Amino acid sequence: MVRAQGPVIAEVVGGSFRDPSGFVFTSNGTLYRQVNRVFAQEYDACVSSGLYDDLVANDLLVAHRDAGVALAAAPDAHVVIEPARVPFISYPYEWSFGQLKDAALLTLDIQERALSRGFVLRDASAYNVQFRDGRPLFIDTLSFERHQDGRPWKAYKQFCEHFLAPLVLMSVRDARCGRLQREYLDGIPLDLTSALLPRRSWAKLSVLLHVHLHARAMRRYESKSVAEVTGSRSVSTRAVIGLVSSLRDAVQAQTWEPAGTEWVGYTSDHNYSDQAVNAKRSLVRDFVTAAKPATVWDLGGNTGMFSRVAREVAESVVCFDIDPAAVEVNYREVRRKGETGLLPLQLDLMNPSPAIGWAHEERLSLEERGPVDLVMALALVHHLAIANNIPLARVADFFARLGRSLVIEFVPKSDSQVKRLLTNRADIFPDYTIEGFERAFERRWSIETKQRVGDSERTLYLMRRRQA
Amino acid sequence: MYVDPAAGSLVIQVLIAGVLAATTMVKTARHSVIRIVRGWFGRKDQ
Numbered sequence: 001m002v003r004a005q006g007p008v009i010a011e012v013v014g015g016s017f018r019d020p021s022g023f024v025f026t027s028n029g030t031l032y033r034q035v036n037r038v039f040a041q042e043y044d045a046c047v048s049s050g051l052y053d054d055l056v057a058n059d060l061l062v063a064h065r066d067a068g069v070a071l072a073a074a075p076d077a078h079v080v081i082e083p084a085r086v087p088f089i090s091y092p093y094e095w096s097f098g099q100l101k102d103a104a105l106l107t108l109d110i111q112e113r114a115l116s117r118g119f120v121l122r123d124a125s126a127y128n129v130q131f132r133d134g135r136p137l138f139i140d141t142l143s144f145e146r147h148q149d150g151r152p153w154k155a156y157k158q159f160c161e162h163f164l165a166p167l168v169l170m171s172v173r174d175a176r177c178g179r180l181q182r183e184y185l186d187g188i189p190l191d192l193t194s195a196l197l198p199r200r201s202w203a204k205l206s207v208l209l210h211v212h213l214h215a216r217a218m219r220r221y222e223s224k225s226v227a228e229v230t231g232s233r234s235v236s237t238r239a240v241i242g243l244v245s246s247l248r249d250a251v252q253a254q255t256w257e258p259a260g261t262e263w264v265g266y267t268s269d270h271n272y273s274d275q276a277v278n279a280k281r282s283l284v285r286d287f288v289t290a291a292k293p294a295t296v297w298d299l300g301g302n303t304g305m306f307s308r309v310a311r312e313v314a315e316s317v318v319c320f321d322i323d324p325a326a327v328e329v330n331y332r333e334v335r336r337k338g339e340t341g342l343l344p345l346q347l348d349l350m351n352p353s354p355a356i357g358w359a360h361e362e363r364l365s366l367e368e369r370g371p372v373d374l375v376m377a378l379a380l381v382h383h384l385a386i387a388n389n390i391p392l393a394r395v396a397d398f399f400a401r402l403g404r405s406l407v408i409e410f411v412p413k414s415d416s417q418v419k420r421l422l423t424n425r426a427d428i429f430p431d432y433t434i435e436g437f438e439r440a441f442e443r444r445w446s447i448e449t450k451q452r453v454g455d456s457e458r459t460l461y462l463m464r465r466r467q468a
Numbered sequence: 469m470y471v472d473p474a475a476g477s478l479v480i481q482v483l484i485a486g487v488l489a490a491t492t493m494v495k496t497a498r499h500s501v502i503r504i505v506r507g508w509f510g511r512k513d514q
Binding site: 123156158160209216217219220221223233234236239240242243246 | 471472476478482490493495
């Protein structure tokens with residue numbers, strides 16, 4: 001965060017400081033957005049056109065209230081608004097295929113509505129979208145400007161690189177290609193996308209046009225003047241509407257079915273009996289109730305069975321899992337049932353989302369988005385300690401940086417899941433015992449309650465972080 | 469935010485503008501026909 005120069009002590013939120021038309025800042029814990037005078041005409045035109053009201057009424061754009069220009073965090077303020085807060089800021093490289101696709105369709109919906117009122121999205125960044133109550137929500141109130149007939153859509157390239165390229169790569173190549181978004185913060189370059197796609201993708205008209213030919217046009221006209229190349233020709237508003245419609249068809253055509261990965265069948269295949277599952281569910285409910293959290297991160301939460309138990313108590317639960325298929329299954333469940341307060345996200349705990357972008361300030365690390373009231377780590381510790389050689393003390397340390405309370409399950413070596421992990425490797429983990437586990441965790445956590453889970457060999461703990 | 473539109477990205481839109489506009493016209497016309505036909509059979513317009 002960067003401290004703003006102004007009458008109010010404010011912290012400018014990373015990711016918004018590249019836009020001269022305004023920025024997002026926090027002051028006394030409240031989130032505000034300052035609109036600068038340079039953008040006053042566009043902003044006022046957009047508000048008076050009814051576009052904002054239309055988008056907010058349809059749950060497409062985050063609602064805001066006027067907070068008064070006295071709260072400005074920097075000179076040249078036109079207005080200061082207070083947008084409704086999204087419970088957890090997530091990034092496209094943490095979304096599943098379906099989440100990215102829904103975010104793309106939301107962006108196109110908004111673009112169509114904007115065009116119908118004579119406006120246009122001046123950017124089409126995937127970072128303008130967040131998830132609230134299972135649905136994508138556009139959060140950049142300053143993304144609109146008046147459309148001038150004859151002008152092409154200048155955010156076309158950005159839309160293709162932020163949305164279409166990762167969707168096509170995930171759909172046609174491999175769902176893990178979504179991880180490229182973390183490397184390419186301004187979208188996956190179209191020439192790279194084109195090179196990674198198989199030849200058969202040239203046969204799809206929408207991919208041919210928006211990815212392959214688009215990439216070649218960008219290379220061919222890289223340093224040319226558009227006016228010199230195109231002469232007096234222009235792009236009618238009807239053509240821009242056609243472009244958006246074509247992009248919608250291209251996005252809709254991308255599909256991916258979550259199946260066949262390691263974890264997605266885990267809940268049904270694991271070694272728990274139905275009785276033990278019910279016992280675990282009941283224990284988790286008791287422990288979460290005792291912890292009274294408002295916010296929960298369920299690490300390694302698979303398709304969200306225990307996140308849903310936590311959600312009975314907490315307002316906001318984020319369910320993280322490494323497996324894109326598990327996250328997709330979870331997200332589809334959230335959408336299908338209209339569940340609120342539960343956000344499935346992809347996360348590799350061995351390489352969690354770092355602070356990235358300019359000066360490490362544009363996108364927050366996982367840790368910077370915490371701490372939360374409660375961290376849940378069910379059936380997870382053996383994967384970290386045995387499959388990935390993380391000493392238990394370090395697991396305890398990292399979890400203490402993420403949350404104030406912890407519901408954690410210890411899975412002993414005698415458990416079939418741990419035996420499976422040790423099948424083809426030497427057992428170099430002499431401290432991986434229940435005593436060693438408690439010893440390692442008690443340095444940072446105090447054990448409030450522990451209980452064996454039903455007829456399994458596993459033990460569930462509720463711990464509170466010790467004061468540093 | 470201000471984005472770099474890339475010259476090629478603008479050029480390709482100009483090059484295919486005619487096709488895109490025609491597509492929009494066809495889609496609009498198709499919707500109109502569907503609406504009229506639905507009207508004949510007394511179905512409510514969605």
